[in-house]
Amino acid sequence: MPKxxxxxxxxxxxxxxxxxxxxxxxxxxxxxxxxARIATEEQVDLLERRLGQARSRxxxxxxxxxxxxxxxxxxxQSSWRELKREIDKLLR
Numbered sequence: 001m002p003k004x005x006x007x008x009x010x011x012x013x014x015x016x017x018x019x020x021x022x023x024x025x026x027x028x029x030x031x032x033x034x035x036a037r038i039a040t041e042e043q044v045d046l047l048e049r050r051l052g053q054a055r056s057r058x059x060x061x062x063x064x065x066x067x068x069x070x071x072x073x074x075x076x077q078s079s080w081r082e083l084k085r086e087i088d089k090l091l092r
Contacts, residue, residue: 004061004066004069007069007073008058008061008062008073011058011061011073011076011077011080012058014076014077014080015051015054015055015058015076015080017084018047018051018080018083018084018087019051021084021087021088021091022044022047022048022051022087024091025040025044025087025090025091026041026044028040028091029041029044040090043086043090044090047083047086047087050079050082050083051083053079054076054079054080054083057072057075057076057079058072058076060072061073
């Protein structure tokens with residue numbers, strides 16, 4: 001169980017990091033022109049929904065079998081990488 005707990009904690013920390021980066025992006029959007037702000041806010045809304053989906057997947061982590069847990073962690077980490085890449089692109 002310690003490995004499983006560590007995996008979950010790592011995934012949660014990664015998702016928390018993305019939440020903070022989205023908050024930063026939202027703060028930056030407030031200083032943009034109206035058109036840029038609207039476009040950025042639409043992207044942030046989409047990314048927030050995807051982040052919520054990743055959190056939902058992770059919420060079932062404790063109830064799944066060991067082999068399924070590995071797949072679940074891989075899926076969440078894949079989502080994290082994709083979201084991070086997209087957020088980083090918007091933060092440039």
